[in-house]
Each structure stands twice: as structure tokens, then as C-alpha cells.
Amino acid sequence: MKALDELTFDNRFARLGDAFSTHVLPEPLDEPRLVVASPAAMALLDLDPAVAETPVFAELFGGRKLWAEAEPRAMVYSGHQFGGYTPQLGDGRGLLLGEVYNAAGEHWDLHLKGAGQTPYSRMGDGRAVLRSSIREFLASEALHALGIPSSRALCVIGSSTPVWREKQERGAMVLRLANSHIRFGHFEYFYYTKKPEQQAELAEHVLKLHYPECREQPEPYLAMFREIVERNAEMIAKWQAYGFCHGVMNTDNMSILGITFDFGPFAFLDDFDAHFICNHSDHDGRYSFSNQVPIGQWNLSALAQALTPFISVDALKETLGLYLPLYQAHYLDLMRRRLGLTTAEDDDQKLVERLLKLMQNSGVDYTLFFRRLGDEPAALAVTRLRDDFVDRAGFDAWAELYTARIARDGDDTEAQRRARMHAVNPLYILRNYLAQNAITAAESGDYSEVRRLHEVLSKPFEEQAGMEQYAQRPPDWGKHLEISCSS
Ligand code: AMP
Numbered sequence: 332m333k334a335l336d337e338l339t340f341d342n343r344f345a346r347l348g349d350a351f352s353t354h355v356l357p358e359p360l361d362e363p364r365l366v367v368a369s370p371a372a373m374a375l376l377d378l379d380p381a382v383a384e385t386p387v388f389a390e391l392f393g394g395r396k397l398w399a400e401a402e403p404r405a406m407v408y409s410g411h412q413f414g415g416y417t418p419q420l421g422d423g424r425g426l427l428l429g430e431v432y433n434a435a436g437e438h439w440d441l442h443l444k445g446a447g448q449t450p451y452s453r454m455g456d457g458r459a460v461l462r463s464s465i466r467e468f469l470a471s472e473a474l475h476a477l478g479i480p481s482s483r484a485l486c487v488i489g490s491s492t493p494v495w496r497e498k499q500e501r502g503a504m505v506l507r508l509a510n511s512h513i514r515f516g517h518f519e520y521f522y523y524t525k526k527p528e529q530q531a532e533l534a535e536h537v538l539k540l541h542y543p544e545c546r547e548q549p550e551p552y553l554a555m556f557r558e559i560v561e562r563n564a565e566m567i568a569k570w571q572a573y574g575f576c577h578g579v580m581n582t583d584n585m586s587i588l589g590i591t592f593d594f595g596p597f598a599f600l601d602d603f604d605a606h607f608i609c610n611h612s613d614h615d616g617r618y619s620f621s622n623q624v625p626i627g628q629w630n631l632s633a634l635a636q637a638l639t640p641f642i643s644v645d646a647l648k649e650t651l652g653l654y655l656p657l658y659q660a661h662y663l664d665l666m667r668r669r670l671g672l673t674t675a676e677d678d679d680q681k682l683v684e685r686l687l688k689l690m691q692n693s694g695v696d697y698t699l700f701f702r703r704l705g706d707e708p709a710a711l712a713v714t715r716l717r718d719d720f721v722d723r724a725g726f727d728a729w730a731e732l733y734t735a736r737i738a739r740d741g742d743d744t745e746a747q748r749r750a751r752m753h754a755v756n757p758l759y760i761l762r763n764y765l766a767q768n769a770i771t772a773a774e775s776g777d778y779s780e781v782r783r784l785h786e787v788l789s790k791p792f793e794e795q796a797g798m799e800q801y802a803q804r805p806p807d808w809g810k811h812l813e814i815s816c817s818s
């Protein structure tokens with residue numbers, strides 16, 4: 332266990348130099364205070380969880396203090412936003428403070444979001460408000476606990492610093508952790524600004540540090556791209572299987588590591604709705620729930636374009652062709668497990684699709700349905716669940732297929748099936764209204780709710796005593812919350 336001043340830095344991205352990032356100091360928050368910290372994320376840095384409560388913790392992650400070995404840098408990148416290319420983006424309100432390595436030899440980027448203006452702030456104030464910082468914190472840690480690859484969050488620091496959005500709010504910072512903060516948009520930036528030397532340096536950096544096993548392959552860059560395709564297919568399969576809607580899948584928000592990244596107006600589905608749009612500025616539904624699958628491929632093809640200096644177009648195309656089948660295989664595998672199946676049959680895909688259509692038509696709660704399906708023997712569970720469906724005959728027909736399928740699946744005991752299903756079907760997810768309750772309390776200075784919610788979501792598959800209120804469908808007010816995109 333380390334104290335805060337014992338972190339070991341090795342700032343590999345900063346060493347790439349000024350073509351890649353700009354030195355900027357954090358702009359401190361006034362009266363910084365700990366809102367919430369993640370002990371699990373602190374463990375990634377070997378930090379003693381008790382240090383979160385010390386004043387120096389809030390000073391460091393509220394931008395008032397800095398380690399001597401930190402080298403805060405704002406990274407430059409670009410990207411396709413809603414399908415159109417924006418030539419220059421970059422860390423407009425976040426700074427890569429430095430890279431820390433832990434006792435296990437893993438490197439973690441410390442990225443402070445809400446740290447003030449940078450050369451890439453454009454018209455923005457460089458700040459993040461408490462509301463969006465809490466949402467990013469909760470989502471990062473909740474996704475990780477669900478087994479969905481994600482950037483992590485160490486803490487949220489609140490303050491008295493006024494920040495103007497639609498109304499006056501308070502500034503906050505979230506300390507984000509990831510093995511890298513390099514995005515698809517980094518490659519696009521050097522490609523479209525026609526800087527082949529830096530582009531090659533970036534590619535070599537990513538290959539060496541993040542995909543070292545690909546260096547053994549005959550075509551290392553192609554192997555790396557293939558790995559990125561595979562990771563994205565798997566990540567998006569998990570989003571779809573668990574009902575996570577990212578909301579802003581611009582290529583500047585896509586990580587080169589295939590982790591969920593840059594949380595904005597994201598949402599988990601309450602009622603199943605394939606057409607759900609969580610981002611209210613997404614008028615055409617480009618990033619609707621079901622569109623996330625083809626958009627994943629669109630984004631990978633934008634990355635592929637930026638990799639044409641290193642890889643032949645034919646090889647890129649062929650590799651891109653792997654995305655959809657890989658996605659489908661991962662998705663079906665997860666959905667089979669969510670249904671309690673251990674074997675594969677040809678008609679399983681149809682069984683899933685039929686169920687989702689029924690859920691869509693009746694607005695069935697996506698998370699609770701699967702949880703309850705595992706609560707009891709299949710035949711009993713479906714008789715209880717049928718009341719949630721408007722089309723009872725349709726559901727009965729599905730239930731008949733399902734119970735027959737379960738019977739064919741294998742001969743483990745009911746208890747085994749239940750344990751297996753509960754291990755993949757969460758009881759607790761980050762519903763928008765739960766986040767909103769925690770935010771409302773935090774905005775009035777009470778951080779107990781955000782801390783409790785974080786704790787509940789850190790064990791989403793485990794039923795926790797006295798936490799029934801976190802495993803309910805949303806109340807009417809919480810069903811269609813408009814999440815502000817200004818964050
Ligand atoms: P996002 O929608 O959060 O992914 O941000 C898109 C771009 O806008 C990134 O370059 C951000 O750094 C920048 N940005 C977003 N909000 C702000 C802000 N309040 N101040 C400065 N830049 C911002």
C-alpha cells in the first residue's frame with residue numbers, strides 16, 4: 332500500500348513531445364472536497380484507500396497540488412463528430428497528469444477532467460460540473476463491475492467554484508484512469524494534417540506499449556488493427572447485451588484500447604427499446620441503442636482510413652469484415668448465458684430476437700426480466716413474468732420454446748442454473764433516475780447517496796441486504812429524464 336507521495340511516474344506520452352500535447356497546469360478548484368472515491372480504482376495504483384479522506388487527496392485531484400514528477404499535458408486529437416470531420420479537437424478540459432505504474436508493472440494514465448482551459452478549449456471554459464463528473468464516475472465503475480471494458484474513475488472532487496451551464500452550477504473534477512487515453516481521433520489528426528512522421532511515431536508508440544504481442548506478427552500494424560477490431564466488437568456486444576447506450580460515439584470518444592470511454596449523456600435501458608436515443612441532441616438517432624452496432628464498424632473504418640499509410644487497403648477491408656461476425660458471436664454467447672443456456676443451438680438467435688420484440692412491444696424492464704428469469708425454475712419463472720407482457724399469447728408461445736430449450740440444455744440442478752444466471756444477470760444497474768437522486772443530494776452537499784450507489788453498483792450481481800430500492804423500475808418522474816448534454 333502506498334501513500335500519495337509514493338506514486339511512481341513514467342510519463343511516456345509526454346515524452347513524445349510538443350507535436351502530440353501541450354504542457355498546461357491545472358486550474359485549481361476553490362475549496363476542493365472529496366465527493367466519492369473508488370477503493371477498487373485506488374487499488375490499481377496500490378493506494379491505501381484511507382488516503383482518500385486526507386486533505387491532500389482533494390488538493391491533488393482538485394488541481395491545487397501537483398507531484399513533482401507529474402507532467403500535465405493536454406493531448407491533441409481530432410475526430411468525426413456525428414459523421415462529420417472536425418479537424419481539431421483535443422483535451423479541452425482535461426489533462427493527462429502523468430503515467431503511474433503499479434507494483435504489478437501496469438501503467439495507468441492519470442487524467443484529470445475539468446482541470447481548466449487548454450489550447451484546445453475552443454469556446455469552452457475548461458470546466459466540468461458536479462453532475463456530469465458524478466455520472467462519469469458512477470458509470471466507469473459500474474461498467475467495470477459488470478465486466479464491460481471501461482476507463483476507470485478514481486474519485487470526484489467537488490468545489491465551490493461557480494460554473495455556468497444552463498444555470499449556475501459548481502465545478503468538479505473526476506480523475507480518470509486508463510492504460511491509455513489515445514483515441515481513434517489521435518490517428519485521424521496526424522493523418523488529416525499530413526504529418527507522416529508523427530503518425531508513424533504514434534503508431535509505433537501504441538504498438539510498443541499497448542499491443543506488444545502484435546510485434547511478433549508478420550504485419551504488426553495489421554495485427555494491431557485486427558486486435559482493435561476484435562476488442563471493439565466485444566465491447567459493443569457487451570453494451571448491447573446489458574442495455575448500455577453510450578450516446579456520443581464520435582471517433583474522438585473511441586479508445587484505441589477498446590474500452591468504454593468519455594461518458595456524456597449515456598444511459599442504461601430501463602424498458603427495453605431498440606430505438607432508444609439517450610442523447611437529446613442526437614435528432615436523427617445516429618447513436619440510438621441498436622445503431623451502436625453499425626456505428627462501431629463505421630468508427631473502425633474511420634480509423635482504418637487513418638491507418639492507410641501503414642496497412643494495405645485490401646487488408647484493412649478484410650479485417651473490418653471481421654467486426655460483424657465477431658460482434659454477433661460475442662453477443663449471442665452473452666445472451667445465451669443471460670437466458671441460462673450452456674449449449675448452442677441454431678435457433679437461439681431467433682429465440683433472443685423474439686423475446687426482445689415482445690419486450691419492446693410491452694415496455695418490459697430489460698434488467699429485471701433476466702434477473703427474475705433466473706430466480707425460479709424456468710417453468711415457474713415464465714408464468715410469473717407473463718403478466719408484464721401485453722401480448723400474453725405471444726409470450727406464452729415464446730415461453731414454451733424457452734422451457735423446452737432449457738430442458739434440452741443440460742441436466743444441472745435448479746440451484747446451479749440459478750447461480751449461473753445470477754452471475755451474468757445484474758440486479759443493480761446505473762439507472763438514470765438513481766444517478767439523478769445521487770446528484771440532487773450531492774448538489775446540496777450530501778454525498779452519502781452517491782457513495783452508497785457506487786457501493787451497490789460495485790457488486791451488481793450480488794443481492795445486497797436492505798438495498799431493494801436500487802433494484803426497482805424507475806418511478807414515473809424517472810422514466811424519461813432529459814440528460815443535459817452540457818456537462
Ligand atoms: P465531449 O463531447 O465531452 O467528448 O467533448 C468534445 C470536445 O469538446 C473535446 O475536445 C472536449 O475537450 C471539448 N470540451 C467539452 N466541454 C468543454 C468545456 N467545458 N471546455 C472546453 N472544452 C470542452
Ligand code: MG
Nearest residue numbers: 583584593594
Ligand atoms: Mg470526448
